[in-house]
Amino acid sequence: MIRDFGxxxxxxxxxxxxxILHMLFFKRKKKSNPIPSRTIEDLKNIVRILFVDDKSVPxxxxxxxxxxxxxxxxxxxxxxxAQTEVKDAHIIxxxxxxxxxxxxxxxxxxxxxxxxxxxxxxxxxxxxxxENQGQVDAFHKAASLVDGRLRKGAxxxxxxxxxxRLAQEAFCFENCVKHxxxxxHSELNIDKSEEEIQKIIQHIYDNNMFEDESLIAKAFNLxxxxxxxxIIQLFFLGQ
Amino acid sequence: MSMKDCYFHIxxxxxxxxxxxxxxxxxxxxxxxxxYSRINSYILHKDICQIKEINGYDYIYICSYDNTITRKxxxxxxDALKDLNLIYVNKLKDIENNANSDLRRLQHNxxxxxxxxxxxxxxxxxxxxxxxDWQNIVSNVELIVKNNSRxxxxxxxxxxxxxxxxxxxxxxxxxxxxPNPHLELYPHFIHKVVKLSFQPYFLEFxxxxxxxxxxxxxxxxxxxxxxxxxxxxxxxxxxxxxxKPSSSINIDFxxxxxxxxxxxxxxxxxxxxxxxxxxxxxxxxxxWAKQINKEGHGIGMYYIKMLVEMNHGRFxxxxxxxxxxxxxxxxxxxxxxxxxxxxK
Numbered sequence: 001m002i003r004d005f006g007x008x009x010x011x012x013x014x015x016x017x018x019x020i021l022h023m024l025f026f027k028r029k030k031k032s033n034p035i036p037s038r039t040i041e042d043l044k045n046i047v048r049i050l051f052v053d054d055k056s057v058p059x060x061x062x063x064x065x066x067x068x069x070x071x072x073x074x075x076x077x078x079x080x081x082a083q084t085e086v087k088d089a090h091i092i093x094x095x096x097x098x099x100x101x102x103x104x105x106x107x108x109x110x111x112x113x114x115x116x117x118x119x120x121x122x123x124x125x126x127x128x129x130x131e132n133q134g135q136v137d138a139f140h141k142a143a144s145l146v147d148g149r150l151r152k153g154a155x156x157x158x159x160x161x162x163x164x165r166l167a168q169e170a171f172c173f174e175n176c177v178k179h180x181x182x183x184x185h186s187e188l189n190i191d192k193s194e195e196e197i198q199k200i201i202q203h204i205y206d207n208n209m210f211e212d213e214s215l216i217a218k219a220f221n222l223x224x225x226x227x228x229x230x231i232i233q234l235f236f237l238g239q
Numbered sequence: 240m241s242m243k244d245c246y247f248h249i250x251x252x253x254x255x256x257x258x259x260x261x262x263x264x265x266x267x268x269x270x271x272x273x274x275y276s277r278i279n280s281y282i283l284h285k286d287i288c289q290i291k292e293i294n295g296y297d298y299i300y301i302c303s304y305d306n307t308i309t310r311k312x313x314x315x316x317x318d319a320l321k322d323l324n325l326i327y328v329n330k331l332k333d334i335e336n337n338a339n340s341d342l343r344r345l346q347h348n349x350x351x352x353x354x355x356x357x358x359x360x361x362x363x364x365x366x367x368x369x370x371x372d373w374q375n376i377v378s379n380v381e382l383i384v385k386n387n388s389r390x391x392x393x394x395x396x397x398x399x400x401x402x403x404x405x406x407x408x409x410x411x412x413x414x415x416x417x418p419n420p421h422l423e424l425y426p427h428f429i430h431k432v433v434k435l436s437f438q439p440y441f442l443e444f445x446x447x448x449x450x451x452x453x454x455x456x457x458x459x460x461x462x463x464x465x466x467x468x469x470x471x472x473x474x475x476x477x478x479x480x481x482x483k484p485s486s487s488i489n490i491d492f493x494x495x496x497x498x499x500x501x502x503x504x505x506x507x508x509x510x511x512x513x514x515x516x517x518x519x520x521x522x523x524x525x526x527w528a529k530q531i532n533k534e535g536h537g538i539g540m541y542y543i544k545m546l547v548e549m550n551h552g553r554f555x556x557x558x559x560x561x562x563x564x565x566x567x568x569x570x571x572x573x574x575x576x577x578x579x580x581x582x583k
Contacts, residue, residue: 149423151413151465153406157435158464165425 035173035205043167044069046234050089052078052112054098059159067160077102078112081119089123091166092116093159095152096129096142113142122179124166128152176235177201180228187226201232210236244305245313247320251297257327260300268300275310290317299324345412352401352408359394359401363387396442403439404476407469411542414466414549422463422549426582429492429499430456432464436471440479448485449478456492458499461582466546470554473539474503474575480533481507481525483563483570494581498552501577509562509569518556519544531568552579 038046044067051060051074064072075085079102086092094116096109105111113125126148143149147169148162169175177197184190184197200219209215216232217225248260248268260268263282268291277288289302290313301317364383369376384391414420430453437451444451478488486506493500508527510518517523521541524534547554553576560572 149421151410153409154465155435155468157431161425161427161464 032202032206035202037173038168038171040164040167041068043164043171046171047071047090047163047167048088049073049163050075050085050092051094052076052092052099052109053095055095057095059156060093062156063160063163066156069160069163078116079103081115086116086120090170091124091126091163093126093128093150096127097131107140110140110142113146117142117145122170122175124148124170126150126162126166128154171235173198173201173235176231179231183226183228183231187228188222188224190222204232205236244308245301245303245316247302248300249298249320249324250300251328253296257324260302264302267302268298271300271302275314280304288313290314292317292321341412341415345408348408349405352404356398356401359397363390363394393442400439400442403472407472410465410469411546414546415542420549422466424461424463424550426459427462427464428456429458429460429501429579432460432462432467433471433490433501436468437475439472440475443479444475444488447479447482449482450487452487452489454491456494456499458492458494459582460499460579462550462552462579467550467579470543470546470577473543474577477535477539478503478505478507480535481528483507483565486570497581498578499581501579502574503577504572504574506563506570507573509571510556510558510573515556527568547577547579550579552577554578 047069048071049060049063049069051057051072053074054076057074060072060074063069073085073089077099078086080086081103094109094113096113098108100108100110100112103112103115105115109127109129113127116123116125124147125145127142127146128150130152147166150158150162177194180197180201181192181194184192204210204216204219207215209219210232213225213229213233216229217223220228222228246258246260246264248258248265249256250268255265258265264280267278267280267282267287267289271289271291273291273293275288275290277286279285280287283304285304286306287302287304288308288310289300291298291300299317299321301313301320303313303316364380368383369379372379482488483506488503488505491502491504493502508525508531511526514523514526518525519540523540528534544554555576555578557574557576558571562569562571564570
């Protein structure tokens, strides 16, 4: 309790009377609460998972029904990097065989992965295949770009635990700050350091300002906040 | 003479095995007679001296266009080349044999497990029975399953186990075939990993009346899940084969500063003092396992150790309890310890 006072004060006697005196005469320094990290249950509600596979993927259904990832979609192939399913997804599982044909990648899924990572470096991409893992490693750039690799026969646990790991990475505080920094720069032409942004987000959190868009704008000292509010609300509220 | 002035050309079964002879000189090598000769090359406009040894469709050829080289020196080079070629050929054979034996083992084991799946299936549903009325195949099979629901349940569980074993074979093959195997080292709850690895073997533990007891553990370890699952699968498979029926297996977790150790203690076939060092060698099967005709291919323990070490872990075996005899077969309390690095 003594630690909460504004400076290093060592009283001669720790009796109740001196403690009350301290509380009366010295202004208590406001303590910031650490921003909580998301629970897995939260993440399962927020995170959008996309499977890209030309065959049926029972794992996608099982992730939804047995492991309760609420937003799991599956498409046969990607026809444009700007298509909604791709834009919306946080984590993309790609079978490296049989996809990427619609966009004309001659090395199928591997080519698609490279293109996706170039356009969306923040999206988490997991490749899976029935092919020998080392074979993939030796021959393609995609292998070093992906965030996870699974064998085709992997258990549901492997798919789900990979999704958990990547969801936690995607929705951690550091990533949120990084993302805001990029948006400030690209949408509003403002350059702020990550430390400055961290302080502002902490302030928003400590004062419960994250539900109101205008309060978020105020914290950033801006009138037009653009997509910034939605990033912060997604981080704190999951929507 | 530097080796630059010297060319060699080795042909096996009519194919060039290894050569540094320029393409336009290949004809000289082919035409050259056995033994030493000196000729004038119209391609190089030089004299060349050459030695060739022919053996059926194979030959070894060496030549030099250095005028100062004596027959004796060239013969020394030739002998060295011949010795080196012998080592090279044997090495190639070794590599080929190893590659083939890994592939043969994979084929053999996958075929075995797949056969077991198919046998269990046809044991439940006779192929003849469904062939006659293929238009009603679904409802007929439904009826068979309904009338033999227990057997159907057992068939499903066995299929699950056998397909897990196939998966494990493929994972091992994938890892041992690569000089730089790809491992996904990430945090996993060790308790969960152990429990999951266990599922496919539940049925056989039940059939052998083996009881399991667990302690709790909330630690995470930094591991490649597929390879550690294979390790645990091999341990359970050995336990089913070698644990005394109607005994119990205790699984305990111990956490230290940097590691978590999973101790698996079971009353299983005695391992003789003299064979403790051989236990992890490829191809070694335990003495008592052989006595009761339950030896495997001697690869389980070898792969366990290799895969655990790939995961920066340790695997060890401890036994120091008195023997118990069942039908003159000795059993002791054996503890297998799997130590894995904690995730930071």
